[in-house]
Amino acid sequence: MKPRWSGNLFKEMLWDAACATTKPQFNRKMNAIRLLDNDLFVWLSQIPPTSWARSHFTGRAKTDVLLNNMCESFNNQLVKGRDKPIITCLEFIREYLMKKIVVVHKVIAKINGPLTPYATRVFDEIKADASQYSVMMAGRGRFQVTGGYADQCKVDVNERTCTCRKWQLTGMPCKHGVAAIWDMARNGMNVGVLESSVD
Incomplete structure (x- = not known):
């Protein structure tokens, strides 16, 4: 891609599409690329998104790494x-x-907790974000979690899934999942240590 489409704008748009966790987000990012440069859109469309776009990953690998x-x-x-x-x-x-x-x-x-130092730092950031979300129970471990601008997700704590797909992709509860687990604890359910939700 670099020889034909150099520059930070193309690079940032590619990374935005690659980092999108859901297919609708990916499609929006790809549409933005198409509007900017249709040739780049066509070129990217010829590469199977399962090999470069997080939104098409299965979640089997449980990683947040997109680089080699x-x-x-x-x-x-x-x-x-x-x-x-x-x-x-x-x-x-x-x-x-x-x-x-x-x-x-x-x-x-040397680790004091159940997670590695890096995972602990990442999880602390997720917990800080989760504190800004409101939760509504839908029954049987399912929740609607809302916060931020138009950020609403469906979380299934039993299945360890969220519609943002970050929990499935990384194995670590996303901010929506953490908010749902906290809500369960506030309502007297035994959820154990929060870090036990990490794959």
Whole structure:
């Protein structure tokens, strides 16, 4: 895309479409691209959105990452072992991964809560946003959550779903889900620790 459509405007519009979590949001973002540059719209439409647009992801992976930086970082670490015979190369990779796992275990050992430090920071932001939402119970673990400008979602706490799809995509309750769980707790339901809702 860069050689034909350079500039921040095209880049931002592409990221807006890629980051949209629902298909209607994605369609609105793609329509904005079409109005700006129909050729870009046609070019993007030829790429299956399941490979680049969050709105079309299944939610099976449970991640909020849209970049391949992790793969590139990993690949960069393997440069030293790449020119070796296959068994030696595989041994290099195994040892590298073993060292990385030890580092991760050391980080985990220092954690005070059930989530990683990064996940805790993200979840704290979600909780801060959730405090601004109002909740109406619809029965059997289902809620209507409303807040902000025209932000209304349907949450099913039992299924761990929200119509914004962020809970399904990331495995972490979105602001609507957190607001619904808090409402359950306020009404005397046993919801346990909020972090237990994280996949």
